[in-house]
Amino acid sequence: MITIKSDFLGMKLSNPLILASGIMGTSVGSMNKIADNGAGAVTIKSISKEERLGHNNPTMFSFGDVFMNAVGYSNPGMIEAKKEFSDIDKIGVPVIGSVIGTKAEDFVAVIEELKDIKFDAIEIPLSCPHTPGFGVLAGQGTPEATYRITKAVRKATRLPIIIKLSANVPDLTIVAKAAEKAGADAINMGNTHGPGMRIDIDSGKPILDFKVGGISGPAITPVTVRCVYDIYQSIKIPIIGTGGITTGRDAIEMMMAGASALGVGTGIYYRGFDVFKKIANEMEDWMKKKGHLSLKEIIGVTYEG
Amino acid sequence: MRDDYPMSLEILEIEKEAKDLFTIFVKNTLDGFVPGQFVMVWIPSVDEKPFGVSYLEKDRIGITFEVKGKFTKKLAGTKKAGIIGIRGPYGIGFPDPDSSTIVIGGGCGVSSLAPLIEKIKKSNSIIGARSKDMLLFRNRFKDAHFTTDDGTFGKKGFVTEILEGKLSAPDKVSQVFCCGPEIMMSRVIEICKKHRKKCFISMERYMKCGFGVCGQCMCGDKVVCKEGPVFESKDVEGNPEFNHFARIKSGKKVPVSDYVRWRGCE
DSSP states (O other): OOOOOEEETTEEESSSEEEOTTSSOSSHHHHHHHHHTTOSBEEOOOBOSSOBOOOOSOOEEEETTEEEEOOOOOBOOHHHHHHHTTTGGGSSSOEEEEBOOSSHHHHHHHHHHTTTSOOSEEEEEOOOSSOTTSGGGGTTTSHHHHHHHHHHHHHHOSSOEEEEEOSOOTTHHHHHHHHHHTTOSEEEEOOOEEEEOOEETTTTEESSTTSOEEEESGGGHHHHHHHHHHHHTTOSSOEEEESSOOSHHHHHHHHHHTOSEEEESTHHHHHOTTHHHHHHHHHHHHHHHHTOOSGGGTTTHHHHO | OOEEOOEEEEOOEEEEEETTEEEEEEEOOOSSOOBTBEEEEEETTTEEEEEEOSEEOSSEEEEEEEOOSHHHHHHHTOOTTOEEEEEEEESBOOOOOOTTEEEEEEGGGGGGTHHHHTTSOGGGEEEEESSGGGOOOTTTTTTSEEEETTSSSSEESOHHHHHHHHHHSSSOOOEEEEESOHHHHHHHHHHHHHTTOEEEEEOOOOOSSSSSSSOTTEETTEEHHHHOBEEEHHHHTTOSSTTTEEEOTTSOEEEHHHHHHHHTTO
16 A cells, blocks of 8 residues: 655654745635645744734746745734634644744744644744845854754754755755754755846846845756755754655655655645645655555665665 | 746826826736736836726726825826836636626725626616715716715715615626625625625735735635635635735734725835
């Protein structure tokens, strides 16, 4: 019997596909829709200490395989989030709480405020490429900052901690090891890339109101595959591969590079809310054809092979 | 693979429709547009917002808007030959009207219904506004029913009173299409339910992507930009957020009245 069930950080997932943070994670209603469309788990849109308006529109657009966004971490802040997510146990799949901050203390404050929300894991993105004060622009992606923030978060919660890294750092394995050493339970390998920029040549103005933004979509898959492959053997904790996964083939490829679970976000744009069901079916079809019974037979095989 | 970026277009014309109500005309680049769908209008370096289409012609489209906040002030200030960006069309529009469809528009809400009113018997449409000087399309649709809250034009009162009359009369009515303030649409839904008529309404929420990715426009379990903005009333009945809550830019859920006030300044 073929199965793509996954046991990831103690979460029993019907499949390894996790809704990536920032996409359709605003409310219980939106995440329920994604769960109904076959996601193994969902991640909320990141929450900060204070309410954030984010950038003006346009915040998102696409050119073929390239999708760009500069939303700027808009979120209602931790006090409102407590109300918004108070009944996440109504969602039929595990829910990951994504928490952002500019300083280590901010992450801790949000985690403490949301301690009664029934999250199954906490994700800490240190990798946004286009929001001042956060992620790469705030230097959170260095090995030192990653260690410091992970260590602080580790003290604040008993839930599994996922550290979300950027592909845009030169010393990826060192950063991943720093997170592991500080007590992270998993690495989410991949945020949007860039930042990039496109200009509307008729007006001469950048299309994104923030001028620059993160790049996602099928175009970035090769970079994610390389990053997952790079860190796979340098750490013992499992990896979520996020960035570009749109089809079952992409999903299998990411697992061969070493991912145990998979983030899907922009894939919704390309294939609809049911992209999760579609990818899961495509993975099963492929496994059937190749005679694989479980995902364990696939994860990291490229390394050994 | 899809493309979803603003296509820059020259403004062909900008016309004053009524007090603080303007229409801009640009080349029609929309593929298979269905009335009730929307487009994202971009003013470079300012912002981008969703709008309905009020004139659907072979060569050009018109977008009618009320001057309220920062964005619409800028839009009203654009000049002929100025550049704006358009992307879309997005979402689900109204079904095809038949000869016994009633169309109801309140305030600026009538603008996204106007291409439908073009297609039907004008006396089957009901257009309402607070006052005569804010009433849209009274010359464009001369035979429509008009109401004003203050009685300065047409019948004094609300569009819902005319609807009640029409549904109580022996005339055949197949369905009702409606766009306007949520409190009005909510009342229209009640009236249609009482008379067992099919009803379609068009919802408005603050949007970012416009194509069902960001989750900003959630109304209960509905993704307004993708599964709407037009909904059959049975699909929003019992929705805890319809006519009660909406999300401002941060994603914070606030009462609809606060949302409308905030939108008026944006």
